[in-house]
Every structure is written in structure tokens, then in C-alpha cells.
Amino acid sequence: MFIQVLQQRPEIMQQLLATVLNVIMFEDCCNQWSMSRPLLGLILLNEEQFSRIRAEMIxxxxxxxxxxxxxxxxxxxxxxxxxxxxKNRDK
Known part of the structure; x- marks a missing residue:
């Protein structure tokens, strides 16, 4: 079912990337390490989106x-x- 949702709405992963980055960078996040755990996977899945978000934030x-x-x-x-x-994720 999850794959079907992603196929119908591929922008969901891009929205997740933007949300996680915003929470880590701009909100009072008590545990940034936990929030950062999904970050690498989201970046690798959405490299173009990450570049765009990065440029916009800068x-x-x-x-x-x-x-x-x-x-x-x-x-x-x-x-x-x-x-x-x-090892790569921990980096």
C-alpha cells in the first residue's frame, strides 16, 4: 500500500525532506540526532530537491x-x- 501511495504522490518524500530539514535547523528540537536519522535516506532519494531546498534556505x-x-x-x-x-549514516 505504501508503494502505491508513493507512486500516486511522489512529492511526499520531497515534503518529508523539507520538513525534517526545517525542524532540525529552525525549530527548538530537543533531540536533533533522532531527527537527523532519516535525513541521509531522504537526501539520497531526493538529491535534486535537496539541492533546491539548500539553495532556497541559503x-x-x-x-x-x-x-x-x-x-x-x-x-x-x-x-x-x-x-x-x-558507518556512513553515523558520519
């Missing part, structure tokens, strides 16, 4: 903060391989 920041946020996003994916192995 553009929404004041100009003086944009380079720092861009650097943080780059650091997020530094050394990450396109797989969901535990």
Missing part, C-alpha cells in the same frame, strides 16, 4: 550569513557516500 538568509550556511551544508555531505550503511 538565499533566505541575510547576505552576511549566507557563506556560513553554505559551508555548513557542504560540511553536512562531506565524506558521505551514496549508501545507507551504518
Amino acid at each position: 538565499a533566505q538568509q541575510p547576505r552576511d550569513k549566507q557563506p556560513q550556511l553554505a559551508q555548513w551544508f557542504s560540511g553536512l555531505m562531506q565524506g558521505i557516500e551514496p549508501n545507507l550503511l551504518t
Whole structure:
């Protein structure tokens, strides 16, 4: 049933990615580590969407903060391989 829903509404995974990123970055999240666990899988499933969200988030920041946020996003994916192995997810 889940596969049927995804086939009918593929944007659901993109919305999940945007929601998780927003919660981690902008809300008072008590346990960011737990929220970050699904993040790699969502990024790998939606690489183009992740790039778009990243660009939008950077553009929404004041100009003086944009380079720092861009650097943080780059650091997020530094050394990450396109797989969901535990070692890679923990990184």
C-alpha cells in the first residue's frame, strides 16, 4: 500500500525532506540526532530537491550569513557516500 501511495504522490518524500530539514535547523528540537536519522535516506532519494531546498534556505538568509550556511551544508555531505550503511549514516 505504501508503494502505491508513493507512486500516486511522489512529492511526499520531497515534503518529508523539507520538513525534517526545517525542524532540525529552525525549530527548538530537543533531540536533533533522532531527527537527523532519516535525513541521509531522504537526501539520497531526493538529491535534486535537496539541492533546491539548500539553495532556497541559503538565499533566505541575510547576505552576511549566507557563506556560513553554505559551508555548513557542504560540511553536512562531506565524506558521505551514496549508501545507507551504518558507518556512513553515523558520519
